[in-house]
Amino acid sequence: MKSFSSRRDFLKWITKLCVFSSGMMRTTFSFAGDAQIKIPNDRKSTVVIAKRPEVYSASGELSSPIVKQMLDAGIIKVTGISDVNKAWLSIFKPEETIGIKVNAVGGISICAHHEVAYAVANSLISAGIKSYRIIIWDRLTEELRRGGYTINRDENAIRCFGTDGDYEREPETSGSIGSCFSSIISRHCDALISIPVLKDHDLSGISINLKNFYGVIHNPNKYHDNGCDPYIADLNAHPFIKNKLRLIICDGLTAQCNGGPGFKPQWAWKYNGLIFSRDPVAIDQVGYQIIDEQRKIKGLQTLADAGRFPKHIQTAAKLNIGIADPAKITTVLA
């Protein structure tokens, strides 16, 4: 039996015990869910890139049929299943509610294209998922509207709305993060698809997949110090994300290599690509390299030289969220 010399000692011991216990819970959570993203034993990951220069017309209009074609090619490659519907159903089950977390924060010029999000939703429907089981969402309804999305809360069609004020009432802890999560991720969705944008970020270097989840908590403004590290990684280690995220489709149709997260036309370029992975970290690593390559083309410093090395990628790998080592990431074209 542990003895305490004073009430103060007892309280300190209790505090330590609680901290220890929360760490234990975190470890346990990471085993939940059959269909969650798993890091294979050989610890390699695949990132699939589907590029189609013709996805934009000469007048700059986005072609929905070509987006669909890219999506089909990507999902086939990422799953290794040649039948598109079966490929989707290898990741998602018909009885699941699937949340498509887009990034609409940058306004219509640099957000996840609604054409991509709806193409994903329609592919799921074609594969046998009921439309009411699909929610396209981000933090604010207003931001989605600005991004060209059609807001719908009725269950007779694909739903699309923001969290707005609908957060859990109590904060959840994950490492350095202590936040209330959107009820969309905590209560409504069984599985997640992340559709981030391929873009630069003023503080974290890049804002691709891992940072997309800043849009699921009530207080992202508290976690921007030190290039958002270790906050981004800690957030992604939370079971709501780690256990539910099944697929990432990064929208690189229009990308931005500097001046993010807001749209800066001088630094935006048509990458004409969608990037797929089931590894939340590997996709950021590949996206980071694409952005750095474009920075060189534009005569800019690398992100590391500019003091914005995206540290969160390595931190996320250390937390076993995915693979950051480029040598262990296979990039495949679709």
Next chain:
Amino acid sequence: MQAVNLFPHRAYAAEPEQLKEVMFYKKLPDLKVECEICPKKCKIADLERGYCGNKENRGGTYYTLIHSRPCAVHTDPIEKKPLFHCLPSSLAFSIATAGCNFECRFCQNWNIAQYRPEQVESTFMPPARIAQMAKEQDCQTIAYTYSEPVVFYEYMYDCAVEGKKAGVGSVMISNGFINEEPLRKLSKQLLAVKIDLKSFSNKFYKDYCSGELAPVLKSLQVLKELVMWFEIVVLVIPTLNDSPAEIKEMVSWIQKNLGPDVPLHFTRFHPMYKIKNLPPTSVSTLETCHKIAKEAGLHYVYIGNVPGHPTENTYCPRCNKILIQRMGYAIMKNEIKDGKCSCGQSIPGVWKLPMKL
């Protein structure tokens, strides 16, 4: 400052014409800005917000999103702030908006302070309306409170100006984490200030508040220099900031730098927000803090959140007579006449609303 209607489609507020430019910030290259209201000095890229979450850079101009958008409006006894030496038994028209420049893990009002404006319900109440309502409800002051008024600086400033015109004073209930220039400018509009001194340890400020101690101490010194009436509150949290050595160091700094007459309130912690694993502060711990402060020579030391405790009362430092007897927020008696005890001892404070605010 002119209200603008820049990007109505981007405005979260229902009345986008109320979007107002931040008073203290500077523009940086590449459409970035640096906020100069508080010592965090957030550097903010286009479309991003600062740490407080209620100001946004839109195309290189920094806007407050919560001007005229309070999310909490109440009429409180001024003792609730607590301000014990400022217009006792008067009412304070109390307002707050979303946001804070700290993230205290024990925040008592985290449901508004730690949220962003679009995540809380708010109403449209421009400064003139606030002043009018304060007057209508017989409030002698407008209190900027509950969350952190430093982060709704522009709204507070404008309300204080309107309040003055209506004959209503203003009191700021703050963490004191504000830069000197905005503090000096604001103080001309204020009647009194309450500062939360979270601890006397910078590590505590960093680990439990995401803040820093030194700027808060600086603010206290500036208030002293400005001859602004202010009181200090210390929320005593078991094991985290209640060591007698730390309290001793704190009160000795107060005595040396601010003098013996600044009222010091030790208040009781209740488990909240991210610190729910600790019990409420024991009364004996608060009494120990009180004893240390009195022994250091401070004249007006109070224990808060323990209704009925004898240290809620104001005693004359010369004859030890009870001058103001309190029970919670209620005043049972007030025997201060013209700012003095019957023994002739002056009791510092704001005992009546100045004719000219």
